[in-house]
Amino acid sequence: MAELVQAIFLEVDGVRCATTITKIDTEENWQREAVKTINRQRRALFDRNGIPEFPLSFEAVIKRGAQDEVDWEKLGKDGKEVSVVVEKDDGKRKSYRRFVVQSNKESSDADGNVTRSISGYAKDVVIS
Helix, strand or coil: CCCCCEEEEECCCCCEEECCEEEEEEECCCCCCCCCCCCCCCCCCEEEEECEEEEEEEEEECCCCCCCCCCCCCCCCCCCEEEEEEEEECCEEEEEECEEEEEEEECCCCCCCCCCCCEEEEEEECCC
């Protein structure tokens, strides 16, 4: 059964930003791989753990007439702690911490709203 998401938001140094995040795609890649050894069965017998990666992409909407309060180019590079938080209906939070932006795409619609498609990676995940 899928859990419903109550809120998705961005935190910079523990302060919640007013930017509205409408969609998020997350991935947790643990990079486990088989260790091929020389044996009689000619099969991999063991596996090894790799370095985990947490790529993210999300869409942030800036309403017509509102200012974009986040400097997306410097986000995660200016020494501030950046977290993307997904809060579920049951109260559990999954925080993708130390987020760094890799790309930023901007699009506009006829109503004057601006949508930013942000992609990057987090260095850590905390479930609370």
